[in-house]
Amino acid sequence: MTSRSNFPNQFQQQSLDLINSLIEINAAVFFLVDPDLQHKGVVRYNLSSATESDYQKKFAHLDPLSPDKFHNSTDLVITLDSQISEQQLQQTEYYQQFMLPNKHRYVADILLRQSNRIIAVISVIRAPCSENFTAAELALLNKLQPFFEYALNAVYMPKRVAERQSLQEKYQLTLREVDVLELIIAGFSNKLIARELMVELPTIKTHLIHIYQKTAVTTRGELLARIISDLKHSL
Known part of the structure; x- marks a missing residue:
């Protein structure tokens, strides 16, 4: 994932770079969430635009970590394995037709809110050959969440809108x-x-x-x- 200028996704890019420097990830995506729950302002790491487009068109509604499922929660970081067992996951269309072909297995989402509504998600992904996120890694992501959320609301979003x-x-x-x-x-x-x-x-x-x-x-x-x-x- 590359960018030829700092406009308008520098904060998202740097956030993914920071996470990648702290824990092992195979892919990641930082996207804004419109009120209609559509992705917008997407920045990716090791993830093609075709994969993102395929996700939005065909698989977003099947995702166990879809943001609409967590608008009333107070979770800062959620993992795929906390929402569905491995046996159940492997039987789903989402896993068979989207995750498996793209070599995705372990997912942790950082939820960023404004006035209790999710306005952005940082999704970090590991391949089947990797190990699941450890308790220490998830604790680190939970510690980073308030910084990402503050920067998003106080700096990045106003600048992007302006x-x-x-x-x-x-x-x-x-x-x-x-x-x-x-x-x-x-x-x-x-x-x-x-x-x-x-x-x-x-x-x-x-x-x-x-x-x-x-x-x-x-x-x-x-x-x-x-x-x-x-x-x-x-x-």
Whole structure:
């Protein structure tokens, strides 16, 4: 997972890097949770956009750790094995068709809230050849949770909203065009943006044409230079 700039996912990237430096993980994802429970603002570690898209389209509702199951809980960190036995898990469609093909087995989710509502999740994953998370590792993740939650609410979310609003107002972009622009700045190709936003490639190309027109540029390089410069000087 790489990023060509600090906009807008630096905090998420650094959070995953921190966890990866402290405990062994094979993959991870840090995603925001919209009120409709859709993933947004996804940053991944060793996890493809195709896998994330497949999860959202086909398997999210089957996930034993789906955020909607924990909105009324006070849990800070939850594990897959605390919710379902290994025998039951292996019999599920979720395990057979999603986890197994992607070499996922052990999962621990850090739940981040705002006013008691889950607004983001950091999901760390281990392969079947690895060992389950130890009590000491889970205790460490529980200690990290308040820091992640505070930073998310006090620093990252306001900055991300301000950046999006600044771009939208300056160039009269639609919300979807801002979504596309975020992914362009993060280094995504048109094909990957289409997968990420779950739309057809021609739709992304149309959005890009409109973005070029509104920002008065003709190339992707010019667009990146202009937007990154705008953000540095406006916020």
